[in-house]
Amino acid sequence: MEGEDWIYSEKVKDHFMKPRNFLFGDESQFDANAVGQVGNPICGDQMKMYLKIENNKIVDVRWKTYGCASAIASTSALSELVKGKTLDEALKISAKDIDDYLGNLPKHKFHCSVLGHEALEDAVNKYRFTPEK
Numbered sequence: 832m833e834g835e836d837w838i839y840s841e842k843v844k845d846h847f848m849k850p851r852n853f854l855f856g857d858e859s860q861f862d863a864n865a866v867g868q869v870g871n872p873i874c875g876d877q878m879k880m881y882l883k884i885e886n887n888k889i890v891d892v893r894w895k896t897y898g899c900a901s902a903i904a905s906t907s908a909l910s911e912l913v914k915g916k917t918l919d920e921a922l923k924i925s926a927k928d929i930d931d932y933l934g935n936l937p938k939h940k941f942h943c944s945v946l947g948h949e950a951l952e953d954a955v956n957k958y959r960f961t962p963e964k
């Protein structure tokens with residue numbers, strides 16, 4: 832059907848309209864010990880992710896973006912999926928897992944789901960390679 836590629840699932844719309852774990856206000860309001868930031872070369876959108884890590888587990892997370900609706904919904908979903916996971920478990924969550932969780936993004940928006948994951952990877956890498964925590 833023509834235009835079908837633009838249809839968002841109810842879950843995508845819900846996460847876009849009510850993003851989970853979004854950082855409202857400035858960064859000082861969340862006590863992160865790992866921060867990652869990336870840009871999407873396809874569209875120029877930006878994502879920043881803040882993690883609170885204890886005993887190798889992600890105990891809390893916040894994020895901010897200059898991103899599209901699909902990036903917001905995807906990162907909202909990712910932020911729910913990573914809570915309570917070890918760093919290795921969290922890094923194994925794929926763009927496909929996020930897409931499945933949301934009930935599928937339109938195909939041409941699938942690339943948006945990698946933005947949050949790349950910010951997560953950046954935060955974890957910085958955490959792992961920072962001597963003092």
Ligand code: FES
Nearest residue numbers: 874876899902943
């Ligand atoms: S269009 Fe840029 S992340 Fe979706």
